[in-house]
Amino acid sequence: MIIEISHFLSVLAAGLFFLVGYFALFTSSLNTAYLSNLISRTYSHGFLFLICSFIIYVWLAITDNFSVQYIANHSNTALPTFYKISSIWSAHEGSMFLWIVFLSLWGFIFNVTVKNEEILKAKSIGIISFVIVGFLLFLLATSNPFATILPIAPLNGADINPVLQDPALAIHPPTLYLGYVGFVIPFACAISFLLEGKTSIKWEVLARKWSIAAWVFLTVGITLGSWWAYYELGWGGYWFWDPVENVALMPWLAATAFVHSLSVSIKSSQLRVWTILLSILVFSLSLFGAFIVRSGIIDSVHSFANDPERGLYLLAFIGIIIFISISLFVLRISSIQSKLTIKKFSKQSFISLNNIIFGALIFSVMLGVTYPLIYEYLFDQKISIGAPFYNAIFIPIVILASFFLFFSVDSKWSRNSSFSFLKKPIFLSLILSITSTLFVMIFFSTKNIPILLSVFAGLLIIYRYIYEIINYFLYKKFINPFSVIAHMSLGLLIVSISFNSLLSSERAINIYINEYEEYKDLKILFQDLGVEEKSNYDSIKAKFLVEDIKGNKFNLNPEKRKYFTRGQITTETAIHVTPLRDIYMTIGDQLDDGSWIVNIQINYLIRWIWISALLMGLAGIMLIFSKKLRA
Amino acid sequence: MNSTRKRRLFNICIVILFSMSGAGLILYSLNSNLDYFFTPTELKNKTISVDKRIKVGGMVLKGSVERISSKVSFTITDYKNSVNVEYEGIVPDLFKEESGVVVLGYLKNQMVFAEEVLAKHDENYMPPSLKIVNDN
Numbered sequence: 001m002i003i004e005i006s007h008f009l010s011v012l013a014a015g016l017f018f019l020v021g022y023f024a025l026f027t028s029s030l031n032t033a034y035l036s037n038l039i040s041r042t043y044s045h046g047f048l049f050l051i052c053s054f055i056i057y058v059w060l061a062i063t064d065n066f067s068v069q070y071i072a073n074h075s076n077t078a079l080p081t082f083y084k085i086s087s088i089w090s091a092h093e094g095s096m097f098l099w100i101v102f103l104s105l106w107g108f109i110f111n112v113t114v115k116n117e118e119i120l121k122a123k124s125i126g127i128i129s130f131v132i133v134g135f136l137l138f139l140l141a142t143s144n145p146f147a148t149i150l151p152i153a154p155l156n157g158a159d160i161n162p163v164l165q166d167p168a169l170a171i172h173p174p175t176l177y178l179g180y181v182g183f184v185i186p187f188a189c190a191i192s193f194l195l196e197g198k199t200s201i202k203w204e205v206l207a208r209k210w211s212i213a214a215w216v217f218l219t220v221g222i223t224l225g226s227w228w229a230y231y232e233l234g235w236g237g238y239w240f241w242d243p244v245e246n247v248a249l250m251p252w253l254a255a256t257a258f259v260h261s262l263s264v265s266i267k268s269s270q271l272r273v274w275t276i277l278l279s280i281l282v283f284s285l286s287l288f289g290a291f292i293v294r295s296g297i298i299d300s301v302h303s304f305a306n307d308p309e310r311g312l313y314l315l316a317f318i319g320i321i322i323f324i325s326i327s328l329f330v331l332r333i334s335s336i337q338s339k340l341t342i343k344k345f346s347k348q349s350f351i352s353l354n355n356i357i358f359g360a361l362i363f364s365v366m367l368g369v370t371y372p373l374i375y376e377y378l379f380d381q382k383i384s385i386g387a388p389f390y391n392a393i394f395i396p397i398v399i400l401a402s403f404f405l406f407f408s409v410d411s412k413w414s415r416n417s418s419f420s421f422l423k424k425p426i427f428l429s430l431i432l433s434i435t436s437t438l439f440v441m442i443f444f445s446t447k448n449i450p451i452l453l454s455v456f457a458g459l460l461i462i463y464r465y466i467y468e469i470i471n472y473f474l475y476k477k478f479i480n481p482f483s484v485i486a487h488m489s490l491g492l493l494i495v496s497i498s499f500n501s502l503l504s505s506e507r508a509i510n511i512y513i514n515e516y517e518e519y520k521d522l523k524i525l526f527q528d529l530g531v532e533e534k535s536n537y538d539s540i541k542a543k544f545l546v547e548d549i550k551g552n553k554f555n556l557n558p559e560k561r562k563y564f565t566r567g568q569i570t571t572e573t574a575i576h577v578t579p580l581r582d583i584y585m586t587i588g589d590q591l592d593d594g595s596w597i598v599n600i601q602i603n604y605l606i607r608w609i610w611i612s613a614l615l616m617g618l619a620g621i622m623l624i625f626s627k628k629l630r631a
Numbered sequence: 632m633n634s635t636r637k638r639r640l641f642n643i644c645i646v647i648l649f650s651m652s653g654a655g656l657i658l659y660s661l662n663s664n665l666d667y668f669f670t671p672t673e674l675k676n677k678t679i680s681v682d683k684r685i686k687v688g689g690m691v692l693k694g695s696v697e698r699i700s701s702k703v704s705f706t707i708t709d710y711k712n713s714v715n716v717e718y719e720g721i722v723p724d725l726f727k728e729e730s731g732v733v734v735l736g737y738l739k740n741q742m743v744f745a746e747e748v749l750a751k752h753d754e755n756y757m758p759p760s761l762k763i764v765n766d767n
Binding site for chain 2 (some may be wrong): 087215234360363364367371372375381382383384388389392393462475508510560568569570571586587589591592597598599607
C-alpha cells in the first residue's frame with residue numbers, strides 16, 4: 001500500500017508540474033499578480049508531492065521493503081542504514097528518481113527566493129516544470145522505480161555492488177547531479193528571456209548566482225569522483241578519459257565558459273547572444289551526459305546495464321529541448337545583438353578568447369566521445385580513443401590559455417590597454433617562471449618539453465597573482481579575491497598535474513613473506529598475511545613495513561575481499577599520504593611458488609590536484625555569498 | 632562594397648580559416664591516436680605494424696593463464712581463433728578464465744604485449760564489445 005502511495009504521489013506531482021508549465025507558458029495574461037501567484041504555489045505543491053514520494057521511497061529502502069523490485073535488486077538487510085539510503089542511487093531507476101527530485105529542488109528554491117522579475121520568474125518556473133514532466137514521464141514509463149515483486153517478496157536483497165559501499169561514492173553522485181540539473185535555472189531564465197523578447201530584461205543578473213552554485217556542485221562532484229576512483233578501483237590515477245568522465249567534463253567546460261561570458265553580459269551587455277547560446281549548451285550537455293550514461297550506447301566502466309528504449313526516449317527528449325531553444329534563439333538573435341564593439345586587450349576581449357578556447361576543448365572532447373560511434377557506423381570497425389588523443393589536444397590548448405590568462409590580469413573592463421614585456425609584474429613573473437622551470441629541468445634532468453612548458457605556464461599564473469596579492473597588502477591595490485583564488489588554483493592544478501606525470505612511477509613486484517624488496521627509495525618488508533572472515537566478506541590482508549630514504553617507517557596493509565552475496569572480489573588499496581607524494585599499494589594474486597604480486601605506485605602531488613579543484617569550488621562558494629552578488 | 636562590409640567579410644574569412652584549421656588539427660590528432668578494436672579472428676587476417684596500439688577483446692581461454700614472476704600470460708579466444716597475450720602487472724579483480732577481457736597493447740610476432748588489461752566491471756554488466764564476442 002505504502003509503495004502505491006509513493007508511486008501515486010509522483011504521478012500527481014507530474015500532473016501538477018504539467019499544469020504549472022501550461023499556465024506559465026500558454027496563457028497570455030501572465031502579468032496578473034493572481035496568475036503568477038497561482039503558478040508559484042502550484043509549483044510548490046508539485047514539489048511537496050514529489051519530495052514526499054521520495055521520502056517514502058527512502059523509508060522503503062531503510063525498512064528493507066523487498067517487494068519493491070529495485071530495492072530488492074540493490075539493497076540488503078546486512079547493509080548499514082547509510083548505504084541502504086545510498087543504494088537508491090546506485091543504479092539507473094533510483095538515481096534517475098534522485099536526479100528529478102534535485103531538478104525540482106532547484107526550481108523550488110528558485111521559486112521561493114526570487115522576489116523580483118515576476119514575469120521572467122513565472123516563465124522560468126514554467127520551463128523548469130515542463131523539463132521535470134518530461135523526465136518524470138521517462139522515469140515512470142521506461143524505468144519505474146516503484147515496480148513491485150508480487151505476490152511474494154524475496155527475504156533478502158541482492159546487495160549493493162561492494163565497490164559502491166563507500167562514503168565518497170555515497171555523496172559523489174548526488175553532488176554531481178546537483179551540478180548537472182542546477183543548470184536548468186540559467187537555461188530556463190535564458191529561454192524565458194527569449195520568449196519575452198525584451199532586451200531590457202536582465203536575465204543574466206537573475207541567473208548568475210544559480211549558475212555559479214551549479215558550477216560549484218559540478219566541480220566538487222567531479223573531484224569526488226576522481227578521488228573515489230583513485231583509492232577504490234585500485235588503478236591509481238585520477239583521470240582516465242573514460243567516456244563517462246568526458247560527458248561530465250563537457251558540461252563543466254561549457255559552464256566555466258558560461259560563467260565567464262555571463263560576467264561580460266552583466267558588465268557591459270556585450271556577448272549576450274553568445275551567453276544565451278552557452279546557457280543552452282551547458283544544459284544540453286548535461287542532458288547529453290545522462291543520455292550517454294543511461295542508454296548503453298558507449299561501453300564504459302560507469303555505464304548502467306540498460307536497454308535501448310530508454311536511450312531513444314532520452315534522445316528524443318533532448319532533441320526536442322535543443323530544437324525548441326535553438327529555434328527561439330535564431331528568431332530573436334537580431335534584437336539582442338550589442339552594437340558595442342569589443343575593445344582590443346580589454347577584459348571582454350580576453351573573456352572572448354577564453355570562450356573560444358573552451359569551445360575548442362568541448363568540441364574535441366565531444367569528438368572523442370562520439371567518433372568511435374560514427375567510425376563504427378561508417379567503416380564497420382570498432383575503435384576506441386584514449387588518453388593520447390586528449391593529451392595531444394589539452395596540453396597545447398591549456399598552455400596557450402594560461403598565457404592569455406597571464407596577460408589578461410593587466411587588462412581593464414571596456415578599455416584598451418597596452419602591453420609591454422618590460423612592465424614590472426609581467427617581467428618579474430616571466431623571469432621567475434623561467435628560472436623555476438630551468439631549475440626543474442636541471443634538478444629532475446628532464447627534457448620533456450610538454451611538461452616543462454606546462455610547469456612554466458602554471459607557474460606564470462601563480463607568480464602573476466602572487467604579485468597582485470602583494471600589491472594588495474602593500475598598496476591596497478584592488479583585487480578580485482574570487483578571480484585570484486580560482487585562477488591561482490588553475491595554476492596549481494596545471495603544476496600538480498605536470499609534476500604528477502613527470503615524477504610518478506609504478507611497478508609490479510613479486511615478493512615472499514618475510515622478504516625485502518626495494519623500489520626507488522623505498523625498502524619494503526612483507527611481514528605477514530592474514531585471512532579473516534567478516535560479516536559479509538572474506539578478507540586477505542597483507543602487512544607491509546615500508547621504510548623511505550629518510551628512515552620514516554610506516555605500515556601498508558592492502559587487502560582483497562570476496563563478498564558473499566555477489567561473489568565479487570574487490571581490491572582495497574593501502575595508501576600512505578604525505579604532502580608531496582602518495583605511496584600506493586595493491587595486492588594481486590599468489591603465484592604457484594608461494595610469492596605474491598604486489599603493485600606499488602609513487603604518485604607525486606596527486607593530493608594537490610584535488611585540492612586545487614576544491615579551491616576553485618571554494619572561490620565559487622565565496623562569490624555566491626559575497627556582497628557582489630547580494631543584489 | 633563599403634569599408635565596413637569589406638572588413639566584416641575579412642573577419643568572417645579569418646574566423647572560418649581558423650576554425651577550419653583548428654578542426655583539421657583536431658581530426659588529424661584524432662586519427663593518429665585512435666586504437667582499433669579486434670577480435671582474435673579479425674586479427675588473423677590483418678597485418679598491423681608493431682608500433683600501432685590496438686585493443687583485442689574476447690574470452691580468456693580455460694587453462695591458459697600462466698604466471699611467471701610478475702608477468703602473466705594468457706590466451707584470448709573467440710572460440711574460432713585465439714591469440715596469446717603477455718602482461719606485466721596485476722590483472723583486474725574480475726579477470727577470470729572463461730570470462731570476458733579486453734587488452735590494450737602492441738602486436739609483435741602474433742603475440743600481444745599488453746599495457747592494460749580490462750575485465751568487465753560487474754557480473755551483471757557486460758560491455759557491448761564483449762557482448763558481441765559472447766554471442767558469437
